[in-house]
Amino acid sequence: MILLDGKKTSADIKEEIALEVSELKSNEKKTPHLAAIIVGNDGASLTYVNAKVKACERVGFESTLIRLSEDTTEEELLNEIAILNVDKEIDGFIVQLPLPDHIDEQKILMAIDPDKDVDGFHPTNVGKMALNLPTFISATPFGILELLDRYNVETSGKNVVVIGRSHIVGSPMSILLAQKRKVGNATVTLTHSRTKNLKEITLKADIIIAALGIPEFLKADMVKEDVTIIDVGITRVADASKKRGFRLVGDVAFKEVSEKASFITPVPGGVGPMTIAMLLKNTLLACNRRNS
Template sequence: MILLDGKKTSADIKEEIALEVRDLKNKGADTPHLAAIIVGDDGASITYVNAKVKACELVGFESTLIRLPKDTTEEDLLNEIAILNIDKDIDGFIVQLPLPKHIDEQKILMAIDPDKDVDGFHPTNVGKMALNLPTFISATPFGILELLERYKVETSGKHVVVLGRSHIVGSPMSILLSQKRKVGNATVTMCHSRTKNLKEITLQADIIIAAIGIPEFLKADMVKDHVTVIDVGITRLEDASKKSGFRLVGDVAFDEVAKKSDFITPVPGGVGPMTIAMLLKNTLLACQRKS
């Protein structure tokens, strides 16, 4: 069993990006600049955005963090987006989700300039991704592709089962892995809450992408020997034996599934660290496209 180490891989990617940024600066080119808007005081969102700011510093990016109160109106947020859209110093920006309930998330995502949409959520970029055209691939699917490629996991001709159909992970992964690309050419089955005979399907899978949001859902009796498992889920479970009072688990019952796996991602330390690394990669790409 080989652990797909997202922590190490993301560190490698950040080092590669830092070298490219140094090269840009030596040539007198613009330094990549990533901006983030956060509305409200959601603890997980603040932690995540702060991690993005630190990652920008690490690789030599410029970064801007715009903090708005939770009672910010939709109109005011749209105005902030309009300013970033025309700011030539900003290469890419994100609006941290979730947003307060009084703000229409889809309307906000639609307002972002697709050329600066480094999260890859704008319909223009989703459409280009579906057509296998050059675009920003959203960070989590992009990170999964990168992990599979760097660990030389063969996908061509394999049966991939994707658990979950979210717009952020499940749907794009099913499209990307079926495409004619280096990490692709797979036969993909996408399963969800209405899928019947799920165990029969997962037992056929060479590769399973688990993004269903149910802790430790995928058990050993649901997978065949020599499977590759990518666990996208992360949930806090109470655990009195831990100093923190909780432990983090994924959508996969790791200890039992790992015994049957050729490759598997841990939680934490698998897909999670890759997300920020690929956001940085998209921002570098946006900067290079601009010049």
């Protein structure tokens, strides 16, 4: 069994990005600038955004963090987005999700300039992704493709089962892996909460991408020998034996499934670190477009 180490791979990608940024600086070209807007005080979101800011510093990016209060109106948020859309110093920006209930998430995502949408959530970028045109691929699916590529996991002609149909992970993964690309050319089955005989389907899979948000859902009796497992889920589970009172688990029962897998991502340390690395990669792409 080979562990698909997202922590190490993301560090490698950041080093590659840092070298490219250093080259941009030596050639007196614009260096990437990523901005993030966060509304409210959600603990997980704050931690994630702060990690993005630190990652920017590490690779030599400029970064801007815009913190807005929980009671910020939709109009005020749209105004902040409009300012970033026309700011020539900003190459890409994200609006951290989730947003407070009184703000229409879809309306906000639609307001972002597609050329600065480094999260890859705007319908223009989703459409280009579906047509296999150059665009920003959302960071988590992009990170999964990169992990499979760097560990030389063969996808061509393989049976892939994606569990979960979210717009952020499941749906784009099913499209990307079916496309004619280096990490692609697979036969993909997209499963979800209404799928019948799921175990029957997963037992035929060469590669399983679990992204449904149910802790330790995928068990050993649901997978065949030498399967490749990509675990996107991460959930806090109460554990009195831990100092923090909880442990982090994925959508896969790691201990039992890893005994049958040829490749598997750990949780934490698998897909998660790749997400920030690929956000940086998208921002570098946006900057290079502006420099060209």
